[in-house]
Amino acid sequence: AQSVAQPEDQVNVAEGNPLTVKCTYSVSGNPYLFWYVQYPNRGLQFLLKYITGDNLVKGSYGFEAEFNKSQTSFHLKKPSALVSDSALYFCAVRDSDNAGNMLTFGGGTRLMVKP
Amino acid sequence: NAGVTQTPKFQVLKTGQSMTLQCAQDMNHEYMSWYRQDPGMGLRLIHYSVGAGITDQGEVPNGYNVSRSTTEDFPLRLLSAAPSQTSVYFCASSYRSTTYNEQFFGPGTRLTVL
Numbered sequence A: 001a002q003s004v005a006q007p008e009d010q011v012n013v014a015e016g017n018p019l020t021v022k023c024t025y026s027v028s029g030n031p032y033l034f035w036y037v038q039y040p041n042r043g044l045q046f047l048l049k050y051i052t053g054d055n056l057v058k059g060s061y062g063f064e065a066e067f068n069k070s071q072t073s074f075h076l077k078k079p080s081a082l083v084s085d086s087a088l089y090f091c092a093v094r095d096s097d098n099a100g101n102m103l104t105f106g107g108g109t110r111l112m113v114k115p
Numbered sequence B: 001n002a003g004v005t006q007t008p009k010f011q012v013l014k015t016g017q018s019m020t021l022q023c024a025q026d027m028n029h030e031y032m033s034w035y036r037q038d039p040g041m042g043l044r045l046i047h048y049s050v051g052a053g054i055t056d057q058g059e060v061p062n063g064y065n066v067s068r069s070t071t072e073d074f075p076l077r078l079l080s081a082a083p084s085q086t087s088v089y090f091c092a093s094s095y096r097s098t099t100y101n102e103q104f105f106g107p108g109t110r111l112t113v114l
Helices: none
Strands: A003-005 A010-014 A019-021 A024-026 A031-038 A044-050 A056-058 A064-068 A073-078 A087-095 A109-114 B004-007 B010-013 B019-025 B031-037 B043-051 B054-057 B064-066 B076-078 B087-094 B109-113
Touching: A003 A087, A010 A019, A019 A109, A024 A073, A031 A064, A031 A073, A044 A056, A044 A064, A073 A087, B004 B087, B010 B019, B019 B031, B019 B087, B043 B064
Parallel strands: A010 A109, B010 B109
Antiparallel strands: A003 A024, A019 A073, A031 A044, A031 A087, A056 A064, A064 A073, A087 A109, B004 B019, B019 B076, B031 B043, B031 B087, B043 B054, B064 B076, B087 B109
């Protein structure tokens, strides 16, 4: 079975500071990992994904994520936060052993960037 | 391209009523899915389809029906609404599978069942 956890309901950071949103996963095969962002009253938007290859993945809006197999983590990072980054962030995983093409989403982490 | 569209944006139902949430995409995506979003629980997959005429159950299918008669449309039917179905519903589409292609989400339908 595949599962994903986002241990923080909310992350607060000052504008200009680096930010990290945490995500850990559990799969039986290889993980396919995704980050999505949701702005108020909007659907989710794709940020980045890890399928294979380089452990550091770069995505939209200056975000990046680091895949760590030993720690089963896929934390989202950005070197310098913007107020406009304030949103709800979701980590998602699919197990390579899962033939059903289904993604499992974490509970979401609300990022608040203060001026 | 309009992307993924959903109607209605808001809906209030009484317990026992039925309704259909509409979803359409104009990107010729094979894969479409329905999720519900509840506070603290992320998104949970209700039903999905890998192509016209093919549907399958997700994590929380009870109380919902789907059909996929065309590539573009993937309606979600609530047969007899219950308060537990109060949620925000998102439709999503992607090319072929979620492995190599990101999903595109609609704006959502906020449903309240009284």
